[in-house]
Amino acid sequence: MAQTAQSLNSARPPATGHRVKRHTGLMDWITTVDHKKIAVLYLWAGGFFFGIGGLEAILIRIQLIKPMNTFLDAQTFNELITMHGTTMIFLGVMPVIFALMNAFPSSADRGFWTFLFGGLLLNLSWVMGGAPDAGWTAYTPLSSTTYSATHGVDFYTIGLQIAGLGTLIGGINFLATIITMRAPGMSYMRMPMFAWATFITSAIILFAFPAITVGLVLLTFDRILGANFFNPETGGNPVLWQHIFWIFGHPEVYILILPAFGIISEVIPTFSRKRLFGYSSMVFATLLIAFLGFMVWAHHMFTTGLGPVANALFSVSTMLIAVPTGIKIFNWLFTMWGGQVRFTTPNLFAVGFIPTFTMGGVTGVMLASAPADFQFHDTYFVVAHFHYVIVGGLVLGLFAGLHYWWPKMFGRMLSETLGKWTFWTFIIGFHLTFFVQHFLGLMGMQRRVFTYLPNQQFDTLNLVSTVGAGLMGVGMLIFLWNIFITSRKPADAADDPWEDGRTLEWTIPSPPPEYNFKQTPLVRGIDAFWKEKRAGHTSMTPSEPVGSIHMPSATILPFLMSAGIFIAGLGFMFSRDTFGSDLLSFLFNNYIVTGLGLVITFGSMLLRSLFDDHGWHIEPEELEGR
Amino acid sequence: MITWQGGKRLLPMTAALGLILAGCGREDLSVLRPQGPAAESSFDLMKLSITIMIAVLLIVFSIAAYVLVKFRRKPGRREIPVQVEGNFKLEVVWTVIPLILVVILAVPTVKAVFAAGNDHADDPDAVKVKVTGHQYWWEFEYTDYGVKTAQDLVIPAGKDIAFELRTADVLHSFWVPSLSGKIDTNPDGTVNRFSFSAPNEGVYRGKCAELCGPSHGFMEFKVKSVSEAEFEQWLASMKAPAVLPEDPQLAETFRSACLRCHAVGDQGLAVGPDLTGFGSRESVAGILLNDDTGADGAPILENIQTWLRDPESVKPGNTMPDPKADLGLTDAEIDGIAEYLAGYTLE
Numbered sequence: 016m017a018q019t020a021q022s023l024n025s026a027r028p029p030a031t032g033h034r035v036k037r038h039t040g041l042m043d044w045i046t047t048v049d050h051k052k053i054a055v056l057y058l059w060a061g062g063f064f065f066g067i068g069g070l071e072a073i074l075i076r077i078q079l080i081k082p083m084n085t086f087l088d089a090q091t092f093n094e095l096i097t098m099h100g101t102t103m104i105f106l107g108v109m110p111v112i113f114a115l116m117n118a119f120p121s122s123a124d125r126g127f128w129t130f131l132f133g134g135l136l137l138n139l140s141w142v143m144g145g146a147p148d149a150g151w152t153a154y155t156p157l158s159s160t161t162y163s164a165t166h167g168v169d170f171y172t173i174g175l176q177i178a179g180l181g182t183l184i185g186g187i188n189f190l191a192t193i194i195t196m197r198a199p200g201m202s203y204m205r206m207p208m209f210a211w212a213t214f215i216t217s218a219i220i221l222f223a224f225p226a227i228t229v230g231l232v233l234l235t236f237d238r239i240l241g242a243n244f245f246n247p248e249t250g251g252n253p254v255l256w257q258h259i260f261w262i263f264g265h266p267e268v269y270i271l272i273l274p275a276f277g278i279i280s281e282v283i284p285t286f287s288r289k290r291l292f293g294y295s296s297m298v299f300a301t302l303l304i305a306f307l308g309f310m311v312w313a314h315h316m317f318t319t320g321l322g323p324v325a326n327a328l329f330s331v332s333t334m335l336i337a338v339p340t341g342i343k344i345f346n347w348l349f350t351m352w353g354g355q356v357r358f359t360t361p362n363l364f365a366v367g368f369i370p371t372f373t374m375g376g377v378t379g380v381m382l383a384s385a386p387a388d389f390q391f392h393d394t395y396f397v398v399a400h401f402h403y404v405i406v407g408g409l410v411l412g413l414f415a416g417l418h419y420w421w422p423k424m425f426g427r428m429l430s431e432t433l434g435k436w437t438f439w440t441f442i443i444g445f446h447l448t449f450f451v452q453h454f455l456g457l458m459g460m461q462r463r464v465f466t467y468l469p470n471q472q473f474d475t476l477n478l479v480s481t482v483g484a485g486l487m488g489v490g491m492l493i494f495l496w497n498i499f500i501t502s503r504k505p506a507d508a509a510d511d512p513w514e515d516g517r518t519l520e521w522t523i524p525s526p527p528p529e530y531n532f533k534q535t536p537l538v539r540g541i542d543a544f545w546k547e548k549r550a551g552h553t554s555m556t557p558s559e560p561v562g563s564i565h566m567p568s569a570t571i572l573p574f575l576m577s578a579g580i581f582i583a584g585l586g587f588m589f590s591r592d593t594f595g596s597d598l599l600s601f602l603f604n605n606y607i608v609t610g611l612g613l614v615i616t617f618g619s620m621l622l623r624s625l626f627d628d629h630g631w632h633i634e635p636e637e638l639e640g641r
Numbered sequence: 642m643i644t645w646q647g648g649k650r651l652l653p654m655t656a657a658l659g660l661i662l663a664g665c666g667r668e669d670l671s672v673l674r675p676q677g678p679a680a681e682s683s684f685d686l687m688k689l690s691i692t693i694m695i696a697v698l699l700i701v702f703s704i705a706a707y708v709l710v711k712f713r714r715k716p717g718r719r720e721i722p723v724q725v726e727g728n729f730k731l732e733v734v735w736t737v738i739p740l741i742l743v744v745i746l747a748v749p750t751v752k753a754v755f756a757a758g759n760d761h762a763d764d765p766d767a768v769k770v771k772v773t774g775h776q777y778w779w780e781f782e783y784t785d786y787g788v789k790t791a792q793d794l795v796i797p798a799g800k801d802i803a804f805e806l807r808t809a810d811v812l813h814s815f816w817v818p819s820l821s822g823k824i825d826t827n828p829d830g831t832v833n834r835f836s837f838s839a840p841n842e843g844v845y846r847g848k849c850a851e852l853c854g855p856s857h858g859f860m861e862f863k864v865k866s867v868s869e870a871e872f873e874q875w876l877a878s879m880k881a882p883a884v885l886p887e888d889p890q891l892a893e894t895f896r897s898a899c900l901r902c903h904a905v906g907d908q909g910l911a912v913g914p915d916l917t918g919f920g921s922r923e924s925v926a927g928i929l930l931n932d933d934t935g936a937d938g939a940p941i942l943e944n945i946q947t948w949l950r951d952p953e954s955v956k957p958g959n960t961m962p963d964p965k966a967d968l969g970l971t972d973a974e975i976d977g978i979a980e981y982l983a984g985y986t987l988e
Contacts, residue, residue, distance in 0.1 A: 020673060024896060028896060032759050083836075088855075088957060089855030089856060089858075089957040089958065090855045090957065090958070092855075093852070093857075149852070150852045152851070154812055154851070155852060156810065156811045156812070156828070157811040157812065157852065157854065162776075162810065162811050162854065168836030173745055175890070193967070195768075223858075246832060247828035247829060248828075252830065252831065253812065253827065253828060253831075254827060254831050276822065287712070287722070288721060288722055289722050289723075289724060289725065290724045290726065292725060292726075292728075293726075293727035293728075293732050294727065295727070296727065296732050310732070318814060318822070318823050318824050318825050318850075319825050319827070319831075320824060320825060320831065320833035322758065323754045323758035327750070327754045327755065328752065329745075330747065330750050330751065331751070332749075334743045334747055334750075335743060336738055337742075337743060338739045338740055338743065341697075341735055341736075341739040342732070342735060342736055345701075345731075345735040346727075348701070348704045348705060348708055349728070349731065351708045351709070352712065353711055353712060353722055353723060353725065354712050354722045355712065355713075355714035355715075355722055356708070356709060356712050356713050356714055357714045358713075365874060366705075368707065369701070369705055370698075370701065370702055370705055373697075373698060374703050377697055377698060379689065379692035379695070380693075380743075381690040381748070383696060383719060383750075384686050384687075384746060384750040384753075385681055385692055385735065385750065385753075385754050385757075386686050386689060386750065386753035386754055386756075386757050386822065387683050387686040387687045387822075388682050388822075388824055389683055389757070389821070389822020389824070390672045390680070390683045390684075390687070390818065390822045390823070392814075392822075392823060392850065393814060393823070393850040393851060394672075394850065402796075408928060409906070432797075439809065448691075455674045457665060457666065457668060457671065457673050457818055458667070458670065458671045458672070458673065459667070459670035459671055459672065459818040459819075459848070460857075461816065461848050461849070461850045462850075463852040463857060463858075464857060464858025465855070465857075465858050466858060467858060468861075468928070470936075471670060472665075472666055472667060472669060520716045526718075549721070553944050571894070588746065601838045602806065604762070618699075632880055634960050640807045
């Protein structure tokens, strides 16, 4: 764990002075470098995209409620499934993870704005000529201009490129923060599991995102500049795209799930009043999962025709992931063993996570067996599996985390009654929706079909699935209502509102002040705060005297850098189009719009590099005065 | 060798599981009711893995249930539970047991992977079929017999069929759930081969399993497993001279409008699906099922009329021109062609 507030008692730089311009309102949000505010931005942006993805899911389920339904046409359906997958994976759950992970590190402003502009660009496709329709995997040749002639897939490649850059910057930020900004005494093996999960996830991002970046560049070149990387007629190879996509795509699954593991590893000990069982084996299991995650990508390609040797190797490597995952499940169960389990809303989600995620895990092992996967692949069995892992695992984990840290983030406790209603409607709806889909797949229903013939025994199960999706929607509405009424209550949450908090964030006010820790605490072991409480202390022992705290200055440059990339991307996408207006054609076809965007981006970078900003200080008198 | 003992003990359980699962789905479509050795091999692995996984789930669920009931915090409880750091023996147990389970599943998996790798491409007894995926229909070419057909794959029961699969456009995936797992059709350069057989005579449903465009869900086909004699008979009648509409004027319309893309026997261009013996097909356009009883579709004549009146509404995004709007055919001509095609049956 680290904290932004660095005390620089000696060697204070020639500061810009104590009095700095403090922005308010919208400008405050656009220029903020406070990681907590950035986390809130991530949360709202993620919530917004999650809402869009959820609505898309409901539309998909309405279309599939009965055979030969005509609620949606085939093209719209394909656009919806593509955008549902892409939005949920890249834009919906990732930022919420980032929002929670931002509880720890320092500024991540560039990452956020780049991510947001990428996500907005992708979703602009709905109103600018058609959304991408080639599935979130965008397999070539279906995603080539020959078979997907609208700009939909361009929005996908360029939007994801920009959003991916934001994610990469975010990941590097977390790594740097965790490596350099841990409090005195906070050795690696004393870090909370959630910090470990953040650390390892960021490392996976660092290695996995460059792969998709390269893939997206190649696909963009194919589509916009007429290159032939994936075009079989001119010697390109579509299977290459599948390799590039999944070398990124499988680690991406662990980028999603490891933070959830981290959250569960915080919530369960707190509400069992017991330390995490087998902490070191948890750390090594997480590392092992991250490592093996890069060794298994071809299990998404068992039916591509890689041959028996590759299929056998990737079957076995995939099955091996079950071992570290199993270690984690049993460690959580034995954390509760002998403890005093309280069923608060966060813990309900955490406890619901264990069996649900285990079910997703075991179907994962079943899928790992290549000859069986020849049948499972691209059917509703797979759809059921990955929703068990992503929704039953990650989303339940996120809900646990959101309810758990909400008082810390906003100073207000979410309603426990409404929280429990959210839990029960959501989890019952979830199992109704996805459990039956295992059987649909085994009975011969392939995925990504916009409708199906009657008399295939698919009808009842699809109806059940749609009803379940509706119930999940109800759960989400209750959650939104909960947020709304909570926001109207006074912000009176205690520093340690759950009373059994074990880690450092529960030692500071809710919500935390801008500088987080008045004095950097001294960490004396795992679960530092719990250790102090057991020793009879009510607060942490500080590792330094109260001194002036160095703060970074607010700046609009990161926002401008990201806006520039957005403009450049949009300009590049339409560089080969003919426009009604001559002026527009001139601006776009001569790459003037693209150039303008790049000038804004690189200009902002130049300004950032040329002008030193030493930040400002919060003086001790001010700290004591509060 | 304890692991193998354990494996054997699982056998009766897998057998029981097989019986339960066999109740699921149509015999001609369900993965759970395998009708051939390839599907059987996948199903055996599924039963083994489901058995192991149910055992794992039972253990996890029981521990979870026990913990949640037994270790609830009772009101007013103030004492602090013992802070257990871990337990070396327990942690070794739940590392080693999953490893053993993985080995139990991995050994038959690897065996089955290599068995499935036998594509019978050089087997003189196997029937060779070239499969080509098109948006949104399937082409089957019997290279040894010089016969080409579409949508209905006719095979002799019990014989190994050696497939060579490719696509003419985007990726598709060739899947007959009750007979075998699926395999993708890739462009030239990454052509796939595989093999299956259907010991029992019957009609099996096939599907495209890789997203290939708007009508991906409608890219269905049928596999007809027939006796050796019937298969020979079918080949012979496919090779017989083409039958054209009796009315010479209709024949001319058919030739100029339809045979520009389709073929019957030795006439026409086989760009679109071959129409030889269309009256004997199981479906029109793969998705309008032919069933005179009306239970599972409509009579073939009705289906052909539905298709020809508005192909786009039946199969969105397909490349067939609209006979009336694009080719200028009259309603009478469309009905005439429909009647001719419905009556063009094979011996």
